[in-house]
Amino acid sequence: MKLRIGQINIKKYAWVALIAVVLIALVVAFLYYDRTNAISLIIQRLGFSGAILAILLISVLCMTPIPSEGLVVLFLKVYGVYWGTIFAWIGS
DSSP states (O other), X not given: OOOEETXXXXXXXXXXXXXXXXXXXXXXXHHHHTTTSHHXXXXXXXXXXXXXXXXXXXXXXXXXXXXXXXXXXXXXXXXXXXXXXXXXHHHO
């Protein structure tokens, strides 16, 4: 017996909720552990490759039905308002 609400199979889309919960937990953990900006400085020291990685990460996240606002908040914290917004916009 399949669980269905209308024509949507609940088991089929449960992975989306799981990924969203994991991403929220990772954002909260990053903001908690980066209170002294140590992690942000490590990411900034990656230079151009860190920016490319950030753009690719938001590109992948934007292809899923999961909101990307949490990742944008991290970009703003790591790269600042100007560059964080530009990297998020390019990746979107």
